[in-house]
Amino acid sequence: MLMVPPALAAGVVNVAIVGEPDTLDPVVSTKDVVSIVTQHVVETLYTFDSQWNVAPLLAKDMPSISPDGLVYDIPLRTDVTFHDGSALDPEDVVSSLNRWLKLATRGKGAADKIAEIKAVGPDTVQITLSTPYAPLLSLLAFSNSAAAIYPSENQADQLEKVVGTGPYQVGERVPDQYLQLVRFDGFKPREEPTNGGAGKRGQVPDEIRFIPTPDPNTRVEGLLSGQFDFADSLPAESFDRVSASSTAEPMMLEGFGWPVFAVNHKEGLMTNPGIRQAVQMALPMDDMMFAAFGDDKFFKTDGAMYPEGWPWRVENGIELYNVNDPAKAAEALSAAGYDGTPLRILTSRQYEFHYKMAEVAKMALEAAGLKVQLDVVDWATLGEQRNNPALWDIYISHSPFLPEPALTDMYFTTSRLGWSEPEKDKIAEAFLAETDQAKRVELFGQLQGANLADVGFIKIGNFNAVLGKSKALNGVDPSPWPYFWNASKE
Incomplete structure (x- = not known):
């Protein structure tokens, strides 16, 4: 277990997160672990x-x-x-x-x-x-790659110190041990009732301590032992054990999000569209999701970018999803001129389900004739290496389902993936400019179809997220980016 100084008072909330935030400036990061922490410190217009x-x-x-x-x-x-x-x-x-x-x-x-x-x-x-x-x-x-507001005097490309307006400010930070947030006495909350991230942000805890805990089983054990009041991203197989606990309880985020194999369109093997299509043909989505989550109560194999019930649910191109045909993939590889170059898959075990999907994908891709190099690193290193297109062909990540598809930047040429295809780019630009909702849904359908046809990136399925909290902890709602300004402990 991690050695964390005692912080057991009712006014201190201990939160286990998957790793160390590599920055406290959410402008320059799309990592969830950065968003979770920094939303307490910096704020946006909306x-x-x-x-x-x-x-x-x-x-x-x-x-x-x-x-x-x-x-x-x-x-x-x-x-x-x-x-x-x-x-x-x-x-x-x-x-x-x-x-x-x-x-x-x-x-x-x-x-x-x-x-x-x-x-x-x-x-x-x-x-x-x-x-x-x-x-x-x-x-x-959005708190992720956020339009954060800072003093006009504090606008360097790399900030030496993050100065926000949020309810908490950074106190003590011990790398790889904890990051302490303390109340900002000058904070004035909005007067509206709390409603998700909107309305009053209560400043209820005296302190919030974010504790980087890369190993998922350590997050589970720390939650059950009372070391953590809240634990993010628990393995699906821990659900029943946490449910049986007398001190902790799981929180299920149903229809939370989608694992993704992000594709490098800038350099390397996957710049060949035939090889991209072969990879997509070979992947066994059911097997990957079962390996990742263990029970279909936690997932659904689904090729559409949004689940049933969302206004963005469209069916374009889903016949290309979950083909799971090694022989057909092998033919596509041959037609694309595949020369035996290893396919480099970059992943991490801090999100254990990423790694489990990678293992199954490796076997399936090798069965189709691809050589696969699995590069397993910590999450912070993955965050650095994915910015260098010379180092990977696919990296594994995930995203919550977001209320606006344009918040998923992978559709656009400006993302780190660099996916650019003339017809797709025209659709994307029209989608961004259109304000009529019915027409936007139609254009999004075309964008989804283009993604499946050209393999811009590869959605694996839908999944429910498992979080965990102490039974004594109140005022924390299930969220892709949980916040603790209204949290209290009995």
Whole structure:
């Protein structure tokens, strides 16, 4: 077990997360472990409520939008203070959003749609678009690759210190042991009732301690022993054991998300579309999901990008999903001129289900005639190496189902995958510009079909996430990015 200083008071919440956040600046990271921690420290103009509707956070209200959809006037709260004591003003927002456009994965994707960001009066920021851009507010609300707001004086590409407006600020940090967050006394919450990430953020705990715990079984044992009040990303096979505990209980996030084999379109083997298609043909999605989750109550093999019940559910291209035909894949490899170069799959055991899928995939791909090199690293190293296209052909990750498909940047040429295909790119641009919902769903169907046909990336299935908490812990809702500002312990 990890050696963590005693922090057992009712006002301290101990949270086991899968690894050490490699940055506390969510602008420059898409890692969940970064989002989970930093949402307590830095804030965005907007956020999401419990139904994934966009709601104001640092913005006073929803924006006023011009009839042509090109000009957004965003009123700002006038009672917000940064951790350094300075007051939030429009210049902070303008400089922060420009930094986001320059550095953030999702900001870069929006940059060519934004003509200007400027202050308009003492408490309003105006964003002018060059073309209608439907995902804008969702992007401004997302805590992942976040449009985080910092003081205008603190806008370097690499921040020496993160200065936010959130309910907590960084206290003590001992690498690989714990990261302590303490209350920010100058914080003023919104007055609306708590509703998901929206409304009042209560500052209930005196401290929140995030404890990097890479081994999933250690997260389980620490939860059951009372060392952790909350544990993220538990193995599916631990569900029954945690359910039987007298001190802890599991939390199931049904229809949580989808594991993905992210494909390198910039360099290497997978730049050959025939080889990409062969890989997709060879993968046994049922076997991979069973290996990852052990029981079909935790997963569903499904080729559509959204589950039943979501407005984005479409069927385009799903006949290409879960073909699971090694012989057909071998023929496709031969036709593509495969020369025996190893396929490099980058994965980690900190999300154990990633590794289990990789093991099954390796056997299936080898049966189809591919040589496979499985590179197993810790999650922080994977996060670094996936930014270098010379080091991998596929990396394994996962994503929650998100309320706006454009929040999944893998569809677009600006992502680290670099997936660019002329017809797909036209569809993607039309999808971003369209504001009519019915037409957007139709275009998203075409985008899903293009992904399955050209193998932009490979969705493996749908899965339910298992989290765990102490029975004494209250005020924490199941979430892809759990937050603890309203948490209390009996």
